[in-house]
Every structure is written in structure tokens, then in C-alpha cells.
Amino acid sequence: MENDTECLCCSARKKYRSEEERKNLIRRLRLAEGQIRGIQKMVEENAYCPDIMIQVSAVTSALASFNKELLAGHIRSCVSEDIRDGKDEAIDEFVNLMQRLMK
Numbered sequence: 001m002e003n004d005t006e007c008l009c010c011s012a013r014k015k016y017r018s019e020e021e022r023k024n025l026i027r028r029l030r031l032a033e034g035q036i037r038g039i040q041k042m043v044e045e046n047a048y049c050p051d052i053m054i055q056v057s058a059v060t061s062a063l064a065s066f067n068k069e070l071l072a073g074h075i076r077s078c079v080s081e082d083i084r085d086g087k088d089e090a091i092d093e094f095v096n097l098m099q100r101l102m103k
Contacts (some may be wrong), residue, residue: 032066
């Protein structure tokens, strides 16, 4: 996929985030990225399997924490604003999202 094409699985909608919210989310992603680089180095250096798996579990937990924070922000802003604006389809969209996340 080229850089100028839109991801087909993503919404065309945009979400304004405060600078603080954006910085916090980016910080969390960078921490997870650092952990993943560490795991890659462990594999390259033939680290013991259980040690790698523990680090993978830590990354999984970090990404789950990121997702929880993102979800909370989504509920507080996008979903609640759409419902207040009478956009009942926001409920169906949210239910669909939860079903996809709970797979």
C-alpha cells in the first residue's frame, strides 16, 4: 500500500486529541516499541525462550493498557458526543468495536 492511500479497514473519521492526550498515547507506544526492539535483540542474541516470552507478555500488557486508555477516551468523547447529537448509530458502531476487540 502506498503512503498516500487510505487504509481500507480504518474509518475516514478523525478525532481531535489534546496535546496531553496525544503525548501520553505516543509515550505508551514508544515504550512498547522499545520493548519490541529489546525482544528482537534477545532473539538475535539467542536468549533463553522463557526470558523472551516474559518480555513478550510485558509488551502485550503494555499494548492492552494503551488500548484501554484509547477506548476510555473514545467512550468519553466520540461515543458520548455522537449519542448527545442523536446519532444512535454510534451505539451499533461501539457494540461492533467491542465484539471485534473481544475476539
